[in-house]
Amino acid sequence: MSDALPAGFTARPRADGAERPVLVGLSGGLDSVVLLHLLAMQPAIRAGGLRAIHVHHGLQAAADEWAAHCHALCSGLGVPLQVARVEVARDAGSGLEAAARVARRRAFAAALDDDGALALAHHRDDQAETFLLRALRASGPDGLAAMRPWQRFAGGWLWRPLLGVPRAQLLAHARDHALRWVEDPGNDDTAHDRNFLRHRLLPLLRERWPGADAAFARSAALSAEASDLLLEGDEAALATARTRDPQALSVAALGLMPRARRARVLRRWIATLALPPLPAQGIERIEGDLLVATADSDAAFEWQGARIRRWRGLLHAGPGRAPLPSSWRARWDGRDALPLPGGGQLRLEGVDAFDIPLHAHARQGGERIHLPGRRHSHALKHVLQAAGVPPWQREHLPLLSDAAGTVLAAGDLAVSAPLDAWLRARGARLAWQSGPARDDIGNLEGADPTPRRRP
Numbered sequence: 001m002s003d004a005l006p007a008g009f010t011a012r013p014r015a016d017g018a019e020r021p022v023l024v025g026l027s028g029g030l031d032s033v034v035l036l037h038l039l040a041m042q043p044a045i046r047a048g049g050l051r052a053i054h055v056h057h058g059l060q061a062a063a064d065e066w067a068a069h070c071h072a073l074c075s076g077l078g079v080p081l082q083v084a085r086v087e088v089a090r091d092a093g094s095g096l097e098a099a100a101r102v103a104r105r106r107a108f109a110a111a112l113d114d115d116g117a118l119a120l121a122h123h124r125d126d127q128a129e130t131f132l133l134r135a136l137r138a139s140g141p142d143g144l145a146a147m148r149p150w151q152r153f154a155g156g157w158l159w160r161p162l163l164g165v166p167r168a169q170l171l172a173h174a175r176d177h178a179l180r181w182v183e184d185p186g187n188d189d190t191a192h193d194r195n196f197l198r199h200r201l202l203p204l205l206r207e208r209w210p211g212a213d214a215a216f217a218r219s220a221a222l223s224a225e226a227s228d229l230l231l232e233g234d235e236a237a238l239a240t241a242r243t244r245d246p247q248a249l250s251v252a253a254l255g256l257m258p259r260a261r262r263a264r265v266l267r268r269w270i271a272t273l274a275l276p277p278l279p280a281q282g283i284e285r286i287e288g289d290l291l292v293a294t295a296d297s298d299a300a301f302e303w304q305g306a307r308i309r310r311w312r313g314l315l316h317a318g319p320g321r322a323p324l325p326s327s328w329r330a331r332w333d334g335r336d337a338l339p340l341p342g343g344g345q346l347r348l349e350g351v352d353a354f355d356i357p358l359h360a361h362a363r364q365g366g367e368r369i370h371l372p373g374r375r376h377s378h379a380l381k382h383v384l385q386a387a388g389v390p391p392w393q394r395e396h397l398p399l400l401s402d403a404a405g406t407v408l409a410a411g412d413l414a415v416s417a418p419l420d421a422w423l424r425a426r427g428a429r430l431a432w433q434s435g436p437a438r439d440d441i442g443n444l445e446g447a448d449p450t451p452r453r454r455p
């Protein structure tokens, strides 16, 4: 490759006109060594702040050698290098390679500057492989779009400047400049689908169709265009079904959409909630069990720890969690947040503590509560029904009682007259968080709710 960079090889300046700092993911292999070398030759990119990161997984005997190699390369080019050592969860159900990838992405996210660009060395051959792998998994246009040159990542962007460049050109560049790199022995094992495509299938395809990689990459780019157009329509359709609660969609509005659009809208909705992607049979089940007029009142679809249910003309989505154990009890003085079994917490805000500790516990059934402004107590069940609290939320609801067993509050949804008066007098309030806080790191890429546009 000549030293002229491919089109789009400049990291776009930020909105404020400043150069975007670039962090290169440097494995020590051919692709990322060439990427670093090309970027280091760009005065504008150097001026914006060019750094490299090598993630040391410690999984292979040669890992120290790779890190040392990256050091030598970076010091030769005058580029600061961070070596991030990560722990890879060896017992991860999804396999060691997937676990290493997650650990790597976390390290990248932690090291990336706000609004900076993480440059990775994926090239056109990688794109052709990704396109074929997606086709073999029966993906539609969103999946066939394969890798994007720019996409949101953590607090900044993921940038793939070499996506249009064939690997052969990278090799030629490395040889022209006498660059040295380390070979990863794992890349030869054809038991992995990607390696099988790389070493067996793609060479055969190229024999007959020399332009195969370019054609696959072009198909990926066309799919990306189609996917972006569809996404705009999905957003508009989703808006018509939204309610004030982001976790609830109107069944009636969904019913007005063509089936194919509805499937996309449901997937999009789930992505915006940072829940695991809906599997194909999920759409079938929602269509068949939840959206029909005769749907059971407790009909639900569950997948990978998430759940969609229909209730009162709405579809509700969220993490599926076990109810509070009925035997759970805890004394709580209000000083610190009270952690709830299965995630979530109860907090007393605006005042230090209660005058005397209260008892937190699960509902047993039959409780009554005396609400402010009412003469008599009411069955808690009716109070929650009247307030429109969905049944599954009621199962997680912690109650607060005094020593005599009088119910003083049900989460922050119903507060009794005496506790309400006590809180008001102090400008204080109860706050109930019903589930664990979201871990956004798990969603750094893939189900990214932000459309993938150039910065």
Ligand SMILES: Nc1ncnc2c1ncn2[C@@H]1O[C@H](COP(=O)(O)OP(=O)(O)OP(=O)(O)O)[C@@H](O)[C@H]1O
Pocket (backbone or CB within 6 Å): 024, 025, 026, 027, 031, 032, 053, 054, 055, 056, 057, 101, 104, 119, 120, 121, 122, 126
């Ligand atoms: N150990 C590492 N340290 C730093 N960067 C790395 C490391 N491994 C890979 N990278 C960067 O990530 C890019 C992609 O590498 P690779 O395909 O092995 O990773 P991946 O995360 O599995 O990517 P994908 O699954 O998207 O293809 C490399 O070109 C390089 O820029």
